[in-house]
Amino acid sequence: MGDPLTRVEFTHLPKVLYPEAGITKLEVIKYFIRIAPRMLPLLAGRPIVLTRYPDGAGAPGFYEKDAPMGTPDWVETYPHHSETADRMIRYIVCNNLDTLLWLANLDTLEIHVMFSTTRSYTAPDLLFIDLDPEPPATTADAAAEALLVRDRLASQRIRISVKTSGKRGLHLVTPLVHGLSFQEVRGFIHDMSRNLAREHALIASEAPGPANPGKVFVDYAMNGAGKTMVAPYSPRATPRATVSTPLSWEEVGKGIKPGDFHIQSVPAREEDPWKDLLRHPQKLPAGRGEG
DSSP, X not given: OOBTTBSOOOOOXXXXXXXXXXXXXXXXXXXXXXXXXXXHHHHTTOEEEEEEOTTOTTSOOEEEOSOOTTOOTTSOEEEEEETTTTEEEXXXXXXXXXXXXXXXXXXXXXXXXXXXXXTSTTSOSEEEEEEEEOTTOOHHHHHHHHHHHHHXXXXXXXXXXXXXXXXXXXXXXXEBOTTOOHHHHHHHHHHHHHHHHHHOTTEESSOOGGGSTTSEEEEOTXXXXXXXXXXXXXXXXXXXXXXXXXXXHHHHHHOOOGGGOBTTTGGGOSOOTTTTGGGSOBOOXXXXXXX
16 A cells, blocks of 8 residues: 555555454554654654564564664664674664654554664663562552652752653653763662662662562663663553553652553643653763762
């Protein structure tokens, strides 16, 4: 299927990508069209990694770093030598609607974005905190801890924003001034999380998962070159087609249900809490950690 408004040749549009919700590939593409004005500014200039589900959510998917064979020449890529893989990887860079729709046509149900741009791959321009509630801890527990982190950072004159992970957790993000290293950012968050863990029994700062059942893990180690978070406004491969959705702090304070944020509901949200996110880069305080 061709469309005069895009260079993408769409295929298999009736295919069901979310069986439990009955959501087709066409509906996923329509979601990306509607959300593009909010999503694209947060993707621009950043290497991305895809999770593709040719047989839909619930079936096995695959994680794809390298631009696949047949990538059109109008799709921007960023070549970077991977020391781990010992080869050159061509990361996709999604700067426009055509590229976003091409990703959707590849059955991409999750887009993951890096914390640095192609202009400065080894230097972060985003600080990222992943709050992961380990059962029986809940999203409500993660929200309570998110408010604690927000207030702790505010006391240091750092403003941070929040989004759902698209699953049970919450993600906190703030843009950074130029000149910081990943080591400095990671050390700063690690120091803060250890202090919070000493003060609040529900917080764990050192060991994720089963090692700390019932706690909210503050994952500082994600701040590293090549690490990613699920992109703001990206769908997730969940039964309900949930979306990693930017929130206002007022919403977090009132209580949220991650299942309420999905590809059918998110485009209708009137406010875009992250509209001006990148316009206000933050400084970290002197004496920040180096761990």
